Amino acid sequence: MQKIFKKYTIIIMSIAVLSILVINFFLSENALRGRQLETFHAKIDQVIQTMENNQTELASIKKNLDEDYLTRARAAAYVVEKNPGVLDSVEELENLASLLNVDELHVTESDGIIRYSSVPKYIGLDFHNGKQMRGFLPILESAGGDEYIIQEAQPNTAEKKMMKYVGVSRKGVKGLVQVGLEPVRQMEAQERNTYDYIFSRFPTDVGEGFFAMDVDSGEIVAYTGRSEEIAGLEDRGLESLKKCETGAFQTLAGGTQNYVVTRSHEGVLIGAFISNAALYHTFWKNILLTFLYLLAVEIVAVLLLNYLVKQKVVSGIHKLRDGLSRITKGELGTTVEVGGAPEFFDLSHGINSMVKSVVNSSDRISKIIAMSQIPLAAFEYQNDMDYVFVTSKLGELLDMDKEMLERYTKEPAAFLQMIRVFMEGPVENEEDVYRAGAQKYVRIHFTIEETGYYGTVTDATKEMMDKRQMLYENNHDQLTGLARYPYFKETASQVLCSLKEDEICACVMIDLDAFKSINDTYGHDVGDRYLQEFAQVMKELPKDHCLVSRRSGDEFCIFVFGFETEDEIRTLLDGFWKELHTRAVSLGTGEKCMISASGGYVCTNDREMSMIRLLQQADKELYEVKRKNKGHYSWRQCTR
Incomplete structure (x- = not known):
């Protein structure tokens, strides 16, 4: 019996371990991908938020600079109107440009040719030549007297130097006054408003990379990571990468697998990716450790169960079997003695009593238990019986009078329900202990089988009172x-x-x-x-x-x-x-x-x-x- 029990215990425990391992594998993998998806979504949101913040900052800087530059251009026009003598020398114009805190100051007449300038080499340039300069011709062509034009920062016509120009119409004279500045703050803000700049300062974990793809051309416009990985992303194609919004595995250059998450934002597909090697860096180690832990638990459980079955069950059953075998052969003087558990003692004692008295065992066993003064009671019901067998102490332990107990024993279904009601409210932090009265506790062991049910009830009052007293004294x-x-x-x-x-x-x-x-x-x-x-x-x-x-x-x-x-x-x-x-x-x-x-x-x-x-x-x-x-x-x- 012990070998069979051990064999099936090992089979059942092994199946359980493998099942737990498989379930843990799938749950852990889904959890890993879910966490990585949330991480990438958060980081992509951070990239988008940074880009939007930079755009807001750039718009604010541009607005403030435009207003500031326009004010300086109008101030220059006012000075030229009120003090035409300032046009007499380059030095005077340089001083005026310095006072207005501008890099260049140019004045034209109606023909659109620069006649006066703080930069001598620009004198004689014609506003009709060059895309940048032609942008101010509407001022000369307008009949109004308060026209102005603010250009975006761009290379100037003369030297291709990045400049920002503002032009206003002259007062009282046909022509225009133009100021120019190097837009350092605006250029710095524009530089920060690129994905290359954001990615270069964005923290990434080992194996991670980010990219931005133009949705119109399908070209990578910014990225972090190795160039072969980026080439692999371009090879996957725009439509394929768009399907990665909820996370997907993609094979990149060199056949490496990467987990990719993307999101579209204002004509750009922003994505994050991580190699499988980095993603599953600790996953397999954890799976292996889980398997080793479960295997260790299985070995300990099998050994412990095998020992308990041998010591508490098998040895007692063997003794009972041997004793009953001799009795069935006619050796009625045989005494069955089994220790190790109170149940075996009661059973062997009952067998001995039955053999000696050759009478119905129910009353005899009850009297023996009552005489022994052991606070123990037992009950049993088999499907072919019309009553429940109980020992005499059951009513005392369950706080039931004789009449009530007798009524329950005649109704097996009601007796079973009564035991279940008792067991609905176990004492907190106690195993199999239930309240049987104001100051009374019992321990119930109960088993239901196809052929019926049985159980034991022992008095646990002293044990519980001792624990409560100890708890009180400790506190x-x-x-x-x-x-x-x-x-x-x-x-x-x-x-x-x-x-x-x-x-x-x-x-x-x-x-x-x-x-x-x-x-x-x-x-x-x-x-x-x-x-x-x-x-x-x-x-x-x-x-x-x-x-x-x-x-x-x-x-x-x-x-x-x-x-x-x-x-x-x-x-x-x-x-x-x-x-x-x-x-x-x-x-x-x-x-x-x-x-x-x-x-x-x-x-x-x-x-x-x-x-x-x-x-x-x-x-x-x-x-x-x-x-x-x-x-x-x-x-x-x-x-x-």
Whole structure:
């Protein structure tokens, strides 16, 4: 049996491990691709946002420069109109250009030829020659007197130098005044407004690359990464890359696989790609580690199950089988003795009883278990029975009177439902333990088979009470019975996090006045009575509004909650200090002294505030009270 169990356990566990591994593979791969898709979408969004920000900046710079340059051109025209003598020398025009902070200043007459200029070599140039200069002819051809033209930055006609020119019509004389500047800021902004510039400063991970493709020509206009990869992207074609908006694998130059994500923006297809080697860098390592972990779990589980089956089941079954084999052969004097588990002991004991008495085993087994004083009961039902077999202690353990138990045993379906109802509410953090009364607990082991159902019930009351007592002792001070400080902080933090919107709470730090003097003068026994009497006053505070704790020595804490105003909190604390002043402690010499304590508190309705900070603020307030006004309490402004 053990070999068969081991064989099938290994098969089942192996199938389970492989299934988990396959499921983990597909889920992990989908998650990996999903994360990479989100990452690329975020980075492409960042590229687009940077481009849009740069465009906005460029438009703003252009607008401001256009207005500024136009103002300078009009100022030049005004000076020429009011002081024609400035045209008499190049030096005067150079000074005027310097005052206006422009690089060039040109003045023409109606024929469109530059007659006066701050740049002597430009004198004599004709505005009818050259595309750039012809752009200002409409001013000369216009009949109006307030015409102007602002050109975009472009190479000038004379030297092909990148310049920005603004021309305005002269006042009172047919002609134009033109100023020119080197548009450094505008050119820098235009340079930043390119994908090449953005990509060159964009952070990329190992194996990642970015590209921008013109949707009209299908050419790559900017990229990061190796040139052969970019050539591979162009070979894939525009339509193929457009289908990668939700992520797709593409084969690039050299046959390498890359994961590609794209998005169209204002006539440009922006894309990001990463090689499979980089994408799956840690994936296969994680899959291998997962397989090794699962394999280790399988080996441990098989060994452990094999050991448990051998020790707890197989050995007992073999003993039962051997004993029953001898009995069936007529050796009725055989005694079956099986240990290792209470169930085997009960079963072997019952078999022995049946053989000896040769009577119906139900009553006999019940009496034997009852006599043994073991808090154990068992029940069994087989499909060919019209009743449920139970041992005598079942009613006692499940808190049922004899009449009720008898009624259930006559109705197997109702009995099964009753057990299931019992098992619907297990005790928190306990396995197979259920409440059977106000102070009563039972442990139920229950099995349903095709032929029926059976189970055992044991008394777990003492075990649960011992655990609860141990938990209480661990969390409460032995001398005063108040909560220990760590338990207090944990409980108070939970209450603080669950405050309602209209509630406030307060943290109170208390220190007993002159306690050391009492301890030193009258001894520790009197000091202990003093602490216990003070703790008793704290215990009398309403439990639905207060958590109380001994912090250490003569320091105590109160956490007040469930109020809507500070006035309610102060009313409660006023009552507490008033009650303190009525409590006298015997000093053992016929003398008595009243309890005196100082306190400081701070309140809040902020559920995000930590208890540590709240306690620290209350401690500071307590220090001020001890320093200025012992025997009373004070508070700080409510923190909201």
